[in-house]
Amino acid sequence: MDNESEMKDPVLPLGRPTVGSAPGPGTTGDWRTSKPIFFEEQCTKCYQCWLYCPEGTIRVDAKGEYPYIDYVYCKGCGVCVHVCPQDALKMEKE
Amino acid sequence: MRKVVQTMKNPNVQLLTGNAAVATAAKLARPKVIPAYPITPQTLIVETISGMIARGEFDCDFVNVESEHSAMGAAIGASLGGVRTFTATSAHGLLYMGELVWWAGVTRVPIVMPVVNRSLNPWNIWPDHQDSMTFRDAGWIQFYAKNNQEVLDLTLCAFKIAEHHKVWMPVMICLDGFILSHTSAQVEIPTQEEVDEFLPPFKPLAMLDPDDPFAHGSLTDSKGIWEQRMSLIDGFNNARVIIPKVFHEYYEKFGRLSKEMIEIVGDINDANVAIVAIGTLGEEAEQSLEVLNKRGIKAVVIRPRVIRPFPKKELIAALRKVPKLLVIDRAVSFGNAGQLAIEIQAELYANKVDIEFHQIIRGLGGMDVTYMDIASEVGKIM
Amino acid sequence: MSVKIKEMLDRPEVLLRGNFACAGCGLSIAYRTAISALERPIVVIPACCASVIQSLHPHVTYNVPTLNIAFAAHASAASGISRAKKRRGEKVTTVVWSGDGGTYDIGVATWSGAAERNEDILHFCYDNGFYSNTGAQRSGATPRGASTTTTPTGKQEKRKSITRIMAAHDVPYIATASIGYPRDLYTKAKKAGNMEGYRFILIDAPCPTGWNSDPAITPELGKLSVQTGYFPLYEVENGKLTFSKRGMKYRDPDKRLPLEEYLDRQGRFKKMTLVQIEELKKDLQFEWDMLLRME
Numbered sequence: 013m014d015n016e017s018e019m020k021d022p023v024l025p026l027g028r029p030t031v032g033s034a035p036g037p038g039t040t041g042d043w044r045t046s047k048p049i050f051f052e053e054q055c056t057k058c059y060q061c062w063l064y065c066p067e068g069t070i071r072v073d074a075k076g077e078y079p080y081i082d083y084v085y086c087k088g089c090g091v092c093v094h095v096c097p098q099d100a101l102k103m104e105k106e
Numbered sequence: 107m108r109k110v111v112q113t114m115k116n117p118n119v120q121l122l123t124g125n126a127a128v129a130t131a132a133k134l135a136r137p138k139v140i141p142a143y144p145i146t147p148q149t150l151i152v153e154t155i156s157g158m159i160a161r162g163e164f165d166c167d168f169v170n171v172e173s174e175h176s177a178m179g180a181a182i183g184a185s186l187g188g189v190r191t192f193t194a195t196s197a198h199g200l201l202y203m204g205e206l207v208w209w210a211g212v213t214r215v216p217i218v219m220p221v222v223n224r225s226l227n228p229w230n231i232w233p234d235h236q237d238s239m240t241f242r243d244a245g246w247i248q249f250y251a252k253n254n255q256e257v258l259d260l261t262l263c264a265f266k267i268a269e270h271h272k273v274w275m276p277v278m279i280c281l282d283g284f285i286l287s288h289t290s291a292q293v294e295i296p297t298q299e300e301v302d303e304f305l306p307p308f309k310p311l312a313m314l315d316p317d318d319p320f321a322h323g324s325l326t327d328s329k330g331i332w333e334q335r336m337s338l339i340d341g342f343n344n345a346r347v348i349i350p351k352v353f354h355e356y357y358e359k360f361g362r363l364s365k366e367m368i369e370i371v372g373d374i375n376d377a378n379v380a381i382v383a384i385g386t387l388g389e390e391a392e393q394s395l396e397v398l399n400k401r402g403i404k405a406v407v408i409r410p411r412v413i414r415p416f417p418k419k420e421l422i423a424a425l426r427k428v429p430k431l432l433v434i435d436r437a438v439s440f441g442n443a444g445q446l447a448i449e450i451q452a453e454l455y456a457n458k459v460d461i462e463f464h465q466i467i468r469g470l471g472g473m474d475v476t477y478m479d480i481a482s483e484v485g486k487i488m
Numbered sequence: 489m490s491v492k493i494k495e496m497l498d499r500p501e502v503l504l505r506g507n508f509a510c511a512g513c514g515l516s517i518a519y520r521t522a523i524s525a526l527e528r529p530i531v532v533i534p535a536c537c538a539s540v541i542q543s544l545h546p547h548v549t550y551n552v553p554t555l556n557i558a559f560a561a562h563a564s565a566a567s568g569i570s571r572a573k574k575r576r577g578e579k580v581t582t583v584v585w586s587g588d589g590g591t592y593d594i595g596v597a598t599w600s601g602a603a604e605r606n607e608d609i610l611h612f613c614y615d616n617g618f619y620s621n622t623g624a625q626r627s628g629a630t631p632r633g634a635s636t637t638t639t640p641t642g643k644q645e646k647r648k649s650i651t652r653i654m655a656a657h658d659v660p661y662i663a664t665a666s667i668g669y670p671r672d673l674y675t676k677a678k679k680a681g682n683m684e685g686y687r688f689i690l691i692d693a694p695c696p697t698g699w700n701s702d703p704a705i706t707p708e709l710g711k712l713s714v715q716t717g718y719f720p721l722y723e724v725e726n727g728k729l730t731f732s733k734r735g736m737k738y739r740d741p742d743k744r745l746p747l748e749e750y751l752d753r754q755g756r757f758k759k760m761t762l763v764q765i766e767e768l769k770k771d772l773q774f775e776w777d778m779l780l781r782m783e
Contacts, residue, residue: 014347016272016344016347016348019272019340019344019347020272020337020340020344021271021272022214022271022272022273022274022275022311022337022338022340022341023333023334023336023337024213024214024274024311024312024322025213025214025322025323025324025326025330025334025545026312026320026321026322026546027320027321027324027542027544027545027546027547027548028319028320028321028546028547028548029319029320029321029504029547029548029549029550029551030504030543030547030548030549031504031505031506032504032505032506032547033504033506033507033508033542033543033544033547033548033549034506034507034508034543034544035327035508035543035544038506038543038547039506040505040506040507043511058493059493059497062497063493063496063521063670063671064517064670064706064707065517066509066511066512066513066514066516066517066520066706067503067505067506067507067509067513067516068501068503068504068505068520069505072497075494075497075498082505084506085505085506087511087512088511089511089512089513089696089703089704089706090512090702090703090704091512091703091704091706091707093704094704094705094707094708095707095708103704138571138572138575139568139571139572139575141564141567141568167571167574167575169567169568169571169605170605171564171567171601172597172598172600172601172604173597173598173601175558175560175561175564175597175598176561176563176564176567176597176598176601176602177564178561178564179557179558179561179562179563179564179565179567179568179598180564180565180567180568180571181568182555182557182561182565182568183532183555183557183564183565183566183567183568183569183570183572184568184569184571184572185568185572186555186568186569186572187530187568187569187570187571187572187573187576188572188573188576188578189571189572189575189576191568191572205558205560205561206557206558206561209557209558209561314530314553314555314569315553316528316529316530316552316553316580318553319550319551319552319553319554320548320553320554321542321545321548321550321553321554321555321556322554322555322556323555323556323557324539324542324543324544324545324548324554324556325508325539325540325542325543325544325545325556326544326545327544327545330544330545330546
């Protein structure tokens with residue numbers, strides 16, 4: 013192993029940004045016992061749900077679009093339902 | 107070693123203390139950030155460097171941190187920020203930064219740090235190796251210097267070794283407090299041009315960068331820890347090859363250091379006994395050879411310059427040639443014996459070396475160990 | 489002026505979904521909001537819940553460069569990064585993101601040193617008033633009377649005033665913010681991000697797991713802490729304190745909601761005696777009085 017090119021490179025402690033980084037499959041939607049349901053007709057696009065969602069699972073693709081929920085990762089905390097001023101979100105048992 | 111005398115032809119020989127040799131080497135290596143906290147006997151290093159920066163001789167940020175813990179914290183941050191980084195400490199300072207010494211070691215941050223060896227509690231500022239020996243398992247390469255010239259040489263080599271992409275780990279250069287740190291001796295100083303040729307600019311293997319985000323040292327499961335620890339073992343194995351190469355390159359360029367991780371003084375092929383000691387104890391042991399010779403004892407000194415990685419192969423090759431061995435430690439693994447003795451014994455057994463083994467512990471808390479003392483200890487086992 | 493939500497929508501996503509955080513995590517709201525306000529942040533995280541919710545190596549939830557460092561080494565490590573980046577001529581925002589344990593207790597020396605040197609660091613402390621990642625032990629930020637796993641009968645001592653200690657360092661910018669008001673937090677983070685020197689923002693970040701509160705009301709608790717006068721909102725610049733628009737009216741104790749509205753929603757205050765509640769109220773008013781002197 014005197015040849016430098018044959019030597020192993022260091023394994024550095026580097027983690028890379030990943031959606032679904034939680035251990036296992038990373039699909040934290042599995043944690044839910046209840047889930048928020050979105051009613052588009054009530055929504056005024058104030059984006060309070062997006063603003064307060066701790067997880068970033070309330071998605072807004074572009075300004076002026078309706079928000080939607082990424083159920084793969086939504087942990088079902090209920091924050092969005094609680095902050096919605098228009099009752100456009102409701103919790104439902106899984 | 108060549109005699110180094112200042113002459114008109116050789117103006118680069120100066121009288122330097124060990125600490126000044128460290129500061130001079132640091133300046134020549136061009137680190138960009140030096141966070142450090144003063145502690146006796148390291149203080150002259152930080153003072154000298156601060157002076158060099160203040161006079162505009164040295165283009166570097168000196169960070170006057172509020173503790174050694176923060177010195178190593180800032181050093182880790184600066185190194186991962188993408189610049190060559192240097193710091194220095196002693197004794198309690200090393201212990202206080204201990205958490206981060208491990209952090210830098212096991213997460214592979216190529217910092218260079220002289221440790222001016224000093225005893226631990228109760229208060230005592232004199233040299234022994236208890237401080238640095240305590241950190242020999244922390245994932246750092248460790249050098250022990252025998253004189254001020256070697257302090258400078260090893261410090262310059264340390265940067266090149268630490269930053270080698272197959273090594274990529276921090277290096278500690280240990281020098282005995284006061285015996286080296288505060289004692290002036292002739293030191294040959296290479297020119298900036300020569301050092302620049304020897305030591306290329308810092309090239310980070312990984313750097314905190316908004317354009318390529320990663321998390322360094324995040325929560326890691328046992329599989330990841332295993333992978334990283336095994337890689338660190340590989341890194342030390344790589345270092346076993348890279349260190350002698352860099353030493354040799356240094357020798358070719360500057361005419362000092364040999365390519366060996368251990369230095370042998372005396373005729374190993376014709377010796378009745380070998381003395382193994384590190385740092386200035388090794389040099390003191392060299393002085394005892396003449397006395398011993400007069401007494402009819404053919405002794406040889408084997409002095410590891412490198413303790414991590416442990417120079418097993420080199421030591422065993424040398425020790426196979428002598429019938430008797432005295433290991434002198436300047437530190438203790440309490441509940442067992444001197445660290446050097448323990449580790450050499452393990453290698454002797456593993457390699458089935460037939461040798462009469464003796465060990466002593468000397469020089470704790472700065473207790474003077476003279477060449478006459480060493481000669482008398484050798485005499486006892488003959 | 490508070491930021492428009494559209495500006496916030498345009499910012500890069502700094503906290504990726506599907507991480508290790510508990511449902512309803514206040515720290516997550518704080519992080520998403522504050523870090524997204526910054527230009528090219530590099531974040532230093534000491535031991536705290538933020539070092540746990542990032543999930544397991546080799547994946548990480550943070551979409552910005554992150555250095556994990558020892559509990560008491562956040563501001564020193566950030567000092568190193570900040571100096572290195574200046575040396576390299578790279579423009580970044582060097583951030584410390586620490587919990588109250590790392591800020592109020594074990595890490596005081598490191599940030600105090602960095603603040604005294606006026607290092608170019610933006611330091612956020614997300615404050616949930618106890619050691620959350622180790623299972624709810626008391627910290628210097630725990631309010632009097634709150635039960636934690638190491639103060640089962642309620643903490644006997646007053647909560648430390650970290651902002652006043654920080655103010656004694658005369659750093660360029662200090663602010664408080666609550667996850668109840670993300671736009672206020674974003675605005676302050678953005679403002680601080682455009683300044684130089686040591687800047688500090690203390691963020692009230694409810695922890696439903698440790699506080700024993702309903703995860704859905706995390707934002708409401710963030711609002712109630714302000715509205716009851718538990719957590720005043722203000723900025724300190726050049727030694728002068730200005731109460732934030734959101735928190736201005738609560739200078740007047742009569743305008744505040746009863747503290748019990750805040751306490752009753754959290755399990756950690758359930759065992760408090762009336763005497764303890766009165767003592768806590770006195771602590772809070774004492775802090776207000778001290779802050780009013782800095783106006």
